Amino acid sequence: xxxxxxxxxxxxxxxxxxxxxxxxxxxxxxxxxxxxxxxxxxxxxxxxxxxxxxxxxxxxxxxxxxxxxxxxxxxxxxxxxxxxxxxxxxxxxxxxxxxxxxxxxxxxxxxxxxxxxxxxxxxxxxxxxxxxxxxxxxxxxxxxxxxxxxxxxxxxxxxxxxxxxxxxxxxxxxxxxxxxxxxxxxxxxxxxxxxxxxxxxxxxxxxxxxxxxxxxxxxxxxxxxxxxxxxxxxxxxxxxxxxxxxxxxxxxxxxxxxxxxxxxxxxxxxxxxxxxxxxxxxxxxxxxxxxxxxxxxxxxxxxxxxxxxxxxxxxxxxxxxxxxxxxxxxxxxxxxxxxxxxxxxxxxxxxxxxxxxxxxxxxxxxxxxxxxxxxxxxxxxxxxxxxxxxxxxxxxxxxxxxxxxxxxxxxxxxxxxxxxxxxxxxxxxxxxxxxxxxxxxxxxxxxxxxxxxxxxxxxxxxxxxxxxxxxxxxxxxxxxxxxxxxxxxxxxxxxxxxxxxxxxxxxxxxxxxxxxxxxxxxxxxxxxxxxxxxxxxxxxxxxxxxxxxxxxxxxxxxxxxxxxxxxxxxxxxxxxxxxxxxxxxxxxxxxxxxxxxxxxxxxxxxxxxxxxxxxxxxxxxxxxxxxxxxxxxxxxxxxxxxxxxxxxxxxxxxxxxxxxxxxxxxxxxxxxxxxxxxxxxxxxxxxxxxxxxxxxxxxxxxx
Numbered sequence: 012x013x014x015x016x017x018x019x020x021x022x023x024x025x026x027x028x029x030x031x032x033x034x035x036x037x038x039x040x041x042x043x044x045x046x047x048x049x050x051x052x053x054x055x056x057x058x059x060x061x062x063x064x065x066x067x068x069x070x071x072x073x074x075x076x077x078x079x080x081x082x083x084x085x086x087x088x089x090x091x092x093x094x095x096x097x098x099x100x101x102x103x104x105x106x107x108x109x110x111x112x113x114x115x116x117x118x119x120x121x122x123x124x125x126x127x128x129x130x131x132x133x134x135x136x137x138x139x140x141x142x143x144x145x146x147x148x149x150x151x152x153x154x155x156x157x158x159x160x161x162x163x164x165x166x167x168x169x170x171x172x173x174x175x176x177x178x179x180x181x182x183x184x185x186x187x188x189x190x191x192x193x194x195x196x197x198x199x200x201x202x203x204x205x206x207x208x209x210x211x212x213x214x215x216x217x218x219x220x221x222x223x224x225x226x227x228x229x230x231x232x233x234x235x236x237x238x239x240x241x242x243x244x245x246x247x248x249x250x251x252x253x254x255x256x257x258x259x260x261x262x263x264x265x266x267x268x269x270x271x272x273x274x275x276x277x278x279x280x281x282x283x284x285x286x287x288x289x290x291x292x293x294x295x296x297x298x299x300x301x302x303x304x305x306x307x308x309x310x311x312x313x314x315x316x317x318x319x320x321x322x323x324x325x326x327x328x329x330x331x332x333x334x335x336x337x338x339x340x341x342x343x344x345x346x347x348x349x350x351x352x353x354x355x356x357x358x359x360x361x362x363x364x365x366x367x368x369x370x371x372x373x374x375x376x377x378x379x380x381x382x383x384x385x386x387x388x389x390x391x392x393x394x395x396x397x398x399x400x401x402x403x404x405x406x407x408x409x410x411x412x413x414x415x416x417x418x419x420x421x422x423x424x425x426x427x428x429x430x431x432x433x434x435x436x437x438x439x440x441x442x443x444x445x446x447x448x449x450x451x452x453x454x455x456x457x458x459x460x461x462x463x464x465x466x467x468x469x470x471x472x473x474x475x476x477x478x479x480x481x482x483x484x485x486x487x488x489x490x491x492x493x494x495x496x497x498x499x500x501x502x503x504x505x506x507x508x509x510x511x512x513x514x515x516x517x518x519x520x521x522x523x524x525x526x527x528x529x530x531x532x533x534x535x536x537x538x539x540x541x542x543x544x545x546x547x548x549x550x551x552x553x554x555x556x557x558x559x560x561x562x563x564x565x566x567x568x569x570x571x572x573x574x575x576x577x578x579x580x581x582x583x584x585x586x587x588x589x590x591x592x593x594x595x596x597x598x599x600x601x602x603x604x605x606x607x608x609x610x611x612x613x614x615x616x617x618x619x620x621x622x623x624x625x626x627x628x629x630x631x632x633x634x635x636x637x638x639x640x641x642x643x644x645x646x647x648x649x650x651x652x653x654x655x656x657x658x659x660x661x662x663x664x665x666x667x668x669x670x671x672x673x674x675x676x677x678x679x680x681x682x683x684x685x686x687x688x689x690x691x692x693x694x695x696x697x698x699x700x701x702x703x704x705x706x707x708x709x710x711x712x713x714x
Contacts, residue, residue, distance in 0.1 A: 076141055077262055078338050084266035088335050089352045091273035091488025093326045094359050096176065099485065100456040102324070102360040103300070103367040105316055107448075110307030111300055115361075117308060117317040122357060125595050126321040128587040129552060131349035132559060133327065135572055137336035138345050143500030144330030147337075148555070151563050158554050159500055161547065162330040166496045168543040169329070171520055172536045173493065174254060175527040177486040178246035179458065180479045182226060187475035194221035195466040218463040223617045226458070230531045231618045233538075234633055237530025244528050248521060253487060255517040258494045261502075261509050262338050265491045272484040272491070279481035280362050286474070287369030292443075296372015297365060299447040315602045318595065319545070324356055326489075328548040328555070330496030337499065341575055367456070374464035375446035382441035383418045389438065390421070398436075403428055415441065457482060537614045538636060546603050553596040560588040612636075 079085040106114045140147045145159030186193055197212035197220060212220035223229050230237040257268040287293050307313050326332055336345060387410055393399040403424055408417045418441055426433050461478065468474045498512055527535050559568050565588055573579045613631040 076338065078340065079262060080266060082343075084262075084269060085335065085339060086348065086351065087269040087273040088262070088266060088492070089332065089348065090355050091269050092331050092335065092492025093324065093352055093356050094273070094276070095326075095485050095489035096457075096482065097320070097323060098356070098360045099363045099367070099482070102320060103364040104456065105320055106364055107300060107368070109310075109313040109316060110304040111302045113303035113305050113308050114313065114317065117314050118321060119357070121314070121318045121321045121595070122353065124587065125318065125592050126325055126327075127349055127353045128584055128592055129327050129556065130325045130332065130353055131346060131584065132556065132588060133332040134336045134345040134349050135568075135575070136555075136559065137333035138339045138341060138343055139571055139575060141337045141341070143337060143503045144333050144496060145500035146503045147333055148558060151558055155554075155558050155562070158551060158558065159330065162328055162551050163497055163500055165544055165547050165551065166329050166331070166493050167520075168539060170490065170493045170497065171524050172527050172539045172543075173486065174250045174490055174520070175243075175247055175524060175532065175536055177253075177483055177490065178243060178250040178528070179226065180482040180486065181249050182242060182246040183458065183462070184476065184479040184483060187472050187479060190472050192462075192466055192471055192475055193225070194218045194462055195471070216459075216463065218459045218466070221462075222458045227533050228530050229533055229617050232616055232630060233531050233534040233614065233636060235531060239525065240528055240530050240532065243532065244525065247524055247528050251517045251521045251524070253483075254490050254494060255513060257487060257491050258498070259510050259513045261498075262335075262495070265495065268491065269488065272488045275484050276481045277359075277362075279477050280359075280366055282477065283366045283474070284362065284369065286468070287366055287373065290369065290373035290468075292372045292374075292376030293369040294372065295443060296368040296370070296375060296447060299372065299444070300364060300368040311602070315599065315606075318599050319603075322549065322552070322599070323544075324360065325353060326492060328552040329493060330500070331492030334495045334499035335492065342577070344576055346572075346576060346580060367461070370461060370464045372447065374460065374467070375443055377464075377467050378446050379415060379441055379443045382439055383413060383415055386422075386438050386441060387413050387418060389436075390425070393436065399425065399429075415443065534614050534616065538632065542612070546600065546607070549596060549600050549603065553593060553600065556588060556593050556596065560593065565589045 079088075106112075108114075136147050136151075140150050142150060143159065144162045145156050148158045149156035194217050197208045197217045199206050200209050209220065211224060215223075227243070228237070228240050256264070257272075258265050322328075336348075339345070390399065390404075391410060394401055394404070404421060405417075405424065408421055422438060422440060425436070425438070429436065462475070465471050465474050465478065494513070494516065497516060498509065501507070501512060502509055526532065527539075529535075559565070565585055568588075569580060569585055611631055613629050616628050616630045618628045
């Protein structure tokens with residue numbers, strides 16, 4: 012019985028008892044019968060836990076915020092958001108371009124230096140403050156809310172064109188239910204009494220023609236809009252309906268979807284890996300992929316591209332990571348989550364690289380054999396017409412069973428003997444290495460190179476259906492995180508039903524996305540992909556890093572983590588957040604700006620009038636497009652920078668009144684920092700004067 016009650020006081024007093032039993036009982040703590048010994052089935056004489064007798068309120072339940080049903084749903088959501096299309100078609104390309112296996116060294120180093128620490132930072136901030144991207148940074152300090160606004164805007168831009176890519180995948184998915192695949196052969200057109208192959212397809216390839224002409228029906232420049240492509244409009248509508256259904260109930264619906272959309276791509280990747288390793292030439296592709304070119308590691312461009320890939324692979328700065336973690340309990344081990352998701356992401360990139368280059372190795376062998384056959388027929392023609400002497404052909408060569416090695420030997424002899432007139436013959440060396448060195452990425456990999464390889468698979472429609480269904484699920488997982496990054500801050504700020512908000516966002520996004528499903532829409536997708544996210548997101552993340560490490564204080568943040576996790580994080584994170592990560596991000600921003608200045612802003616256009624070469628042509632962006640890019644950069648980036656410049660760090664850290672806003676965390680011990688000697692006091696943060704979206708920062712505000 013508590014010591015300060017009147018009952019216990021009477022036991023040590025000689026005064027007569029004048030209170031009634033009812034008076035005494037009214038002063039005692041109420042009994043929780045559900046947690047009593049009788050209710051809990053405890054044995055006589057045993058002691059019930061103090062927690063059961065005097066339950067303490069759960070702050071995670073008191074604020075009314077939704078929560079994940081279980082830890083697995085949350086991990087799958089983070090994995091689904093971070094593992095996206097870039098793991099399949101961007102990482103393998105960078106690995107091939109930047110030294111094969113040697114590229115993995117700078118990538119892994121930068122993953123440790125900026126990837127995991129910043130991913131851990133976003134997880135911890137969202138879990139601690141339990142708000143979306145705007146509310147988190149506004150809670151740290153009101154003037155920092157603009158960081159979350161910029162993050163939300165970037166999410167919106169990326170979501171607009173990212174779902175168009177899902178729409179393309181949906182179109183190819185439904186086109187795959189036929190044999191032969193529609194992109195397996197060039198179409199035939201009737202010219203009078205003759206049936207001829209469409210010239211545009213003949214000069215390029217069947218898969219290239221299907222992509223540019225039958226899927227996109229693309230125009231020759233970004234200035235020529237060409238009107239809406241109704242097939243793509245319908246595909247985009249289906250994509251937004253899928254996204255809306257996945258997120259309409261918040262994490263309660265998206266969590267269920269993640270069980271399939273996050274796990275199914277791994278099933279497909281493993282199936283493709285097993286099937287790919289059984290194909291002729293798969294080992295050639297994988298060996299070419301991982302043959303290290305160590306000299307590449309000395310090039311600054313390799314490190315810059317590795318840092319950029321690490322940065323975007325984990326989805327930093329979008330707000331989705333913060334939004335997902337804000338639905339966690341405050342004592343969740345987010346450090347373990349950061350390590351687990353980062354490791355899964357890295358392993359997925361390696362797995363996807365193995366699959367891609369096993370398949371591309373097979374394609375390279377097929378194309379090389381085709382090259383040998385075509386050039387052998389050309390040589391036979393020269394032999395029959397007397398252009399070449401039959402004495403030039405080694406006696407052991409049989410044109411009926413000509414191997415790549417035999418052709419290479421014959422090619423070398425002819426080149427040596429006919430050195431002066433060799434160029435006029437138009438013969439190709441047909442080297443496997445040249446086919447393997449043809450770097451492709453993005454849509455070129457998914458919708459041209461990979462689709463062409465699958466046409467040579469046995470049961471090619473089945474593999475095509477599996478591949479594009481995998482792309483749909485990869486994109487859907489990323490879109491769920493992107494939409495959560497948009498809707499969570501809005502739901503934190505305004506009392507609105509999430510279903511209404513979700514439907515409204517999807518309708519508006521679909522209407523705005525019609526820009527990308529014009530006949531010239533692919534050029535706008537390229538422009539947004541190149542310029543709407545890269546530099547702005549890097550600026551957002553470095554401001555997040557500075558806000559936590561230098562404005563809020565790394566020592567205070569480390570102490571908050573110790574209170575949340577129950578253990579002190581490694582000092583490694585202290586130095587990464589405070590010094591190393593900001594420095595690396597500054598270098599990355601400078602390198603990106605230099606590249607933007609040096610490299611002209613432009614796009615590759617498919618020019619129908621130039622089918623004689625069957626290739627894309629580089630075009631500079633017109634003045635109106637360049638002006639749009641400049642305005643978007645100034646409005647977005649300068650808003651972030653001005654928000655940071657308005658801070659008075661000394662007033663914020665030293666002169667803040669602790670009573671202005673309660674901290675969402677319990678009071679804690681002082682944290683000295685790595686090797687520190689001065690005690691860091693527990694001052695709360697926040698402000699009592701908030702307007703507009705700043706109200707999100709209040710921990711007492713309701714959703």
